[in-house]
Amino acid sequence: MEFDEKLYWLFIKACLGNGNAKWEVIDYYTPRIKELCNGDRDMEHNMMLSIYELFDVMLKNFELYFKEVNEK
Numbered sequence: 001m002e003f004d005e006k007l008y009w010l011f012i013k014a015c016l017g018n019g020n021a022k023w024e025v026i027d028y029y030t031p032r033i034k035e036l037c038n039g040d041r042d043m044e045h046n047m048m049l050s051i052y053e054l055f056d057v058m059l060k061n062f063e064l065y066f067k068e069v070n071e072k
Helices: 005-015 019-037 041-071
Strands: none
Touching: 005 019, 005 041, 019 041
């Protein structure tokens, strides 16, 4: 897989809480998600939501990390 600078910055924005960037990243992977799910719409929906929620988890982890760094 080749490095995609636009996707890289979308990931950064998504991890920082940008909702539009989250969906743009998901849109980038939608063809692959559809391929993996073999037409199972529930599975597609669950995968997309899992990716969306992953960004929220990453944001919380960043916040905890920076809080710890600032306290030192």
